[in-house]
Structure formats: structure tokens, C-alpha cells
Amino acid sequence: MYLVIEQLLNGLQFGLLLFLLAAGLTLVFGIMDFVNLAHGSLYMMGAYFAATFVAWTGSFVLGTLMALGATLLLGIVLEYVALRHLYGRDHLDQVLATFGLILFFNDAVRLIWGPAGLALPLPAWLTVPVQIIPGVYYPAYRLMIIVVALAVAALLYLVVMRTRIGMLIRAGASNREMIGALGINIKLLFTLVFGLGAALAGLAGLMQAPILTVQIGMGENILILAFVIIVIGGIGSIRGAFMAAIFVGIIDTMGRAFLPDLLRKVLSGAAASTAAPALSSMLIYLLMAIVLVVRPEGLFPAAKR
Amino acid sequence: MKMPKLNASNAVAAIVCAALVLLPVYSAVTGNIFILTLFTRIVILALAAASLNLIMGYGGMMSFGHAAYLGIGGYAVGILAAEGFGSGFIQWPVALAVSALFALVVGALSLRTRGVYFIMITLAFAQMAYYIASALSRYGGDDGLTVYKRSDFAGLINLSDRTQFYYLCLACLFGGLYLIWRIVNSRFGLVVQGVRSNEQRMQAIGFHANRYRLVCFVIAGTICGLAGALLANNTDFVSPAVMYWTRSGDLMVMVILGGMGSLFGPVIGAIVFLVLEELLSQFTEYWALIMGPLLLLIVLFARGGIMGLLGRTHRA
Structure with a gap:
């Protein structure tokens, strides 16, 4: 039973992390109609920046804050120099161009930091287990990820639903030309949204960094998961991304934790040990395929253009 | 059926074809075996790219999971070889049939969606194939499967001979291009292109759009399965990495680089992409540092790819 609670929390934590990544992606997708494969690279850069700055300053909090700023800046520069010229182009062009950026970032990281991975050590106060309910301990750091991600999600909700800039973002998502015609500086708005998305991806990357190693290509697998999430949730819908991210995070984690045992009860040992890893990795994609077949627009489609 | 006209892009295509045919002669004269090995791989991937072009360029179906067929064709050969079925007369038809079947299932489900959703669902299916292959612990799992003996064609052709194998690959490429x-240019193809341009209108004049699309999707998958069987024979090895989504991205790059919707474009694209990769990686270990921005520049400034620059585009 404790194992189930622990895995549920792990799933929630993973799902929230995925949400941070997917939120930026779905904003950029929904508002600029831009498919950004390089989003995973920003996630990777966030992790590398954090590992570097934390080692440099010696402070976890200061280092990660600097890394967050650096990713935000990188996103804005990237948008300003290259990506803004791709808005309004064919999705395929965007896929190709940002695919090129992935190649670029992977090799740039290899050149700067070397091919070996980096580790981002946690400060002592984050490594202690916390007793969440009597008898159940959970790592403080993972708990912190959950809290931070929930806070960011709440903040994002407030910004998008309650502020003027959020109103512009929503208006931009439903009709770009119209808000441009109403005298809003869309170029600036787009740059801001892209920077926000980049910072969210960087945040996800640097929070994941202490759990996994910081390495080249770390953004690629998780990028595909983030795409799966925004497709399941409905492109452009932050609420959909949130629901789908938690759903996907929990299903993925629970599948990996419990599917092998479940299969062993049904199948023979050898067959189960072959099928389980494949099935648990596939579960998410299977889910997406089913959702797309049943509801081709995703579960929570954003307002129609 | 229209006859090809004499223009810049057709001239380039003819010159490239001639060069590809004469390459083994050059290799034999100069003793440069490396170039033959490199171009065997290029020819195989050109066939895969050409099949992707059929659905992407002519059919408007942006499949982001095309590398799956490379793996499926390859695994069909590898698994049959590992189980003692060395004959190419068994291996290759199985490779084609399994690829066609996979394409049929993926196509039937994916074609319910459009646009970005289609890109993503084809990607999802390819990832599933990737994970299935990774889990095949009997056949190497993550580490991949070594093909100890190339497909045996009962003395008709010896695949272990570099030159013979190269010509077989080239024949497959030319055959594939002719088929495409x-x-x-057939009625079927015109309907598929019509659906790409305006689906509603084609529906309205009585064509069952999705059926045409699906058949086209299956044909492309089958051709790519053939490329997969060739690739496994070329490298004597097949691994899940062949199906990873970045490989599908490479194929897309080849098609777009060469010129989407131009018959010979993917071949040019494959040659330019892979030769560039080879040259850059000789020049520096960090070849992608140059290749990446180059792709960006091509997208920004050279729409329609290389064939487009040569002045003949079919792009809608």
C-alpha cells in the first residue's frame, strides 16, 4: 500500500514536471502556431546551466535562479534571431528548422561541456526524507518539485486568466490577426511568450537534473512525451496540458512500477519479462493513439480559431 | 503520361543517375572502396526518402515515423536469419509484407487525423515500434541484432560482393523511383494529389479520399520496408536505433532538402545530406554544429529544396 502511495507521488511529480515542459510548448503552439522541436534542447540547456552555475556559485538556490534567467535569455535570443522568421510558415518547415537546432544544441553542449554527463548535487537540506503520513517517508527534493511545479502552475493560471498580458495571450491564441489589427505589438508578445515557454522548459530541466544525470540528448525523449501530452490535452489548451500531463505522468510511472508484476500473474515468466518493459514504455503512446482515434482534437480542445 | 522535358533539374537528375551507375567503375579504378560503401548507404536511404516523398510530397501526409519501416524491414531479415531462414526469397517478401501490414494499421488509425495531429500520431506509432524492438531480448534488445549471413539468393546474386550489392541497391532505387x-502520373496518383490540394472537392466529386490516401501510405511503407531489408544487409546489423525518431527526422530532412514533391529530389537530398555529414565529420568532430544552422538557413532561404532552386517545383 505504501508502495502505491509512493509511486502515485512519483507519478504526480513526473506529471507536474512534464506539465512545465508541455505548458511552454502548448503556449507557443497555440499562439504562434509554431511547432518547436528545440523545446527539448531548452530543457537540456536549463539543466546544464544549473549544473554549471550551482558548481560556480556554490549555492543551489542562487545557481538555479541564475540558470532560469539564462534559459529565459537564451529563449528570447533564439526567438529574435531565428524562430520569428518561421511563424506563419508550413509546420513542416518549422519541424525541419527546429530539428536543425536540436543537432546544433547537442553538439554545442558536447563542445562546451564535453561528452560525459554532469551531476547536479543536492544540498544537504533537500536530501532528507520527509514523513508525509505516519510511516510513509518521501524524499524532500521530490516533494519540493511537486510544490514548486504546483505553484508555477497556479501562477501561470493567474497570469493567463487574470492579467492584461494573459488576456492578450488568450486573445492571440484565438485570433492572431485581430489582436494585431487592434494595435497590440504581437512581435513583442510572441517574444515574451516564447521566453516564458523557454524558462518553463529550463525550470523542468534543472529540477529533473538532480534526479537523473545531466546529459546530451536528455531533452529528446521527454520532448516527445511533452508532445504526446499536448496532443492528448488538445493543442493550445493549458488546462488540457495540465490534466494530460498528470494523467500521463501517473500512468507512465504506475505502469513501470506495477505492470511487470501484473503480467507475471497472467503470462509465463519469460514472456512477461519480455513484454513488460515494452508495454510500459508503449503505454503512453498507446494512450495517445486511442485518444486521437476517439477524439482527434484532443480531450480538452482549445477554442476554435 | 507525360514525357520528361529537358530542363535544369532533369539534366541534374540524369547526370546524377549516370554518376551513380558508373561509381563502382571509379571505385575499382582508383581502389577507393570507401566511396562505394558510403554510396551503398546513400542509395538505400535515398530509396527510403523517395518512399517518404510519395506520401509527404505528393500525398500531403506528413509522416514523422517513417524510419519505423526501415527497422521493420531490417528486423524481418535479421530475425529470420537468426532463426535459420537465410533465403532472401523468404526474408524479403516477409520484410515487405510486415512493413505493408504495419503501414496498413498505422495508416488506418492515423488518417483519421490531420495536420500536426497526424505528424504526432505517426511519430507515436514509430516510437511504439522502437520500444517493441528494444524489448526483444531474444534478438538483442537495446544492443541490436547482428546479421551473420546476408540474404541468400541461391547463387543468382551474391550480396556479400560489394559491387553486386551496390548494383542491387541501385536497381531497387531506380525500380522504386520508376514505380513512384x-x-x-496514374489516375490513382492524380486522385491522391487532388486530395492533397483540396480534400473536400475530391470528396464532393465522389472519391473516397481516405481510401486513396491509405493505399498510398501502404505503398510507401512497403517500399521503405525494402530499404530496411537492404540496410540490414548492408550493415550486417539491425538495432532499435534505426527506428528512433531522430532517424525519421533525418529522412524528412533528406526529402525537404532535395525538394518535396519532386521525383528525383529525395535522391539529391539523401546524397547532399549524407555526403555533407561525411565531409563535415572528417573536418570536425562537431559536424552537427554546422549542419544544424545550415538546415535552418535552407528552410529560411531555399524553399522547395535543391530541386526548387533548379527551377522546378510541384509544391502546393
């Missing part, structure tokens, strides 16, 4: 050319 015939398809594109």
Missing part, C-alpha cells in the same frame, strides 16, 4: 513515377 508511374503511380504519381
